[in-house]
Amino acid sequence: MPEGAHPHQDAAGLGAELATVLAGARRRAVRDGDRQADTAHLLHSLLEQDPEVRAAVGGPPRLARLLGYLVQRSIGYGLRWQGSVEDSGAIPVVPRPATGETADWSPAAAAALHRARDRARRRGRDAAGAPDLFAALVADPDSRAVEVLARAGVDARGLSARIEAGSGEFAQDTTG
Template sequence: MSEQSARNRSDLDARLTVELASVVSGARRRAHRDGDERIDTAHLLHSLLESDPEVRAVFDSGAQVARVLGYLVQRSIGYGLRWYGTVEESGTVSLVRAAVVTGWSPGAVAAMKGAFDRAAQRGQAQAGGLDLLLVLASQRGCRAVEVLERAGVDAEALAERLSRTSWQG
């Protein structure tokens, strides 16, 4: 890992709540288990749904959460959504090209930056799970949105609902 990448990763870790740090750790383990070189937005979404009850609570139903998790599990066992061996790109990646973090897809870096920005808008120093979910659902073209939409979740409506909601994170 380069010195710059190590600084970027250290900065990222310092800006996470304990709960979101657990999500990132889970996403890192999931990526490793899946044989992926990088954490991507689908890894982040999977770990968020597994570990954060506040995130699960914003979905329309438990069945909707189960469908999303079903797609994510299919992906992790090599069935269904096939992204193995490709780097996630998204429409927001160009905004964060300079922020290279080893072991992270550009889309995942963009999502984390967006979560930090959302927390800062609320006057919080650290980002939480709902911050990250809002950004993931807003990030057109990312893997997390693809999973959400295949599971019947209107990602745009979810992001809009979250953006109107105030929470302490």
């Protein structure tokens, strides 16, 4: 998201399928009491909504570990992240607490949304979809999404390389 952009303009350039993903990530952040919706919220919502994303992270044992870790985070593990801003250095940090029924994006999540739009345009698409957002999430080695993936045994660097080497979609990891 460009500097100074309003947080509710994030749906521009994103496909309809991602509207549900973004809404789910924001609801989760507010429900969890997090200051901002971060890349782990986006990852959790993508896993809930998109079967391709679920398949890309590996077989059932790995997916179960990943979802279990995300649920643990939402019920307490994430307390070490509460009150902090996820920032991978992509854009300036302007922290504001979540209010009402929406949460602003963390700087890293906003950067991932921007990279997803850019990736979709490079692929000749008008709007970003789940593959674009997932690729953007796993491409940031300093994001919370990558930390969550690593703790669940998913090699984000390898996953990112497989996504980029593929036809723009996901290459399934069957090493689960």
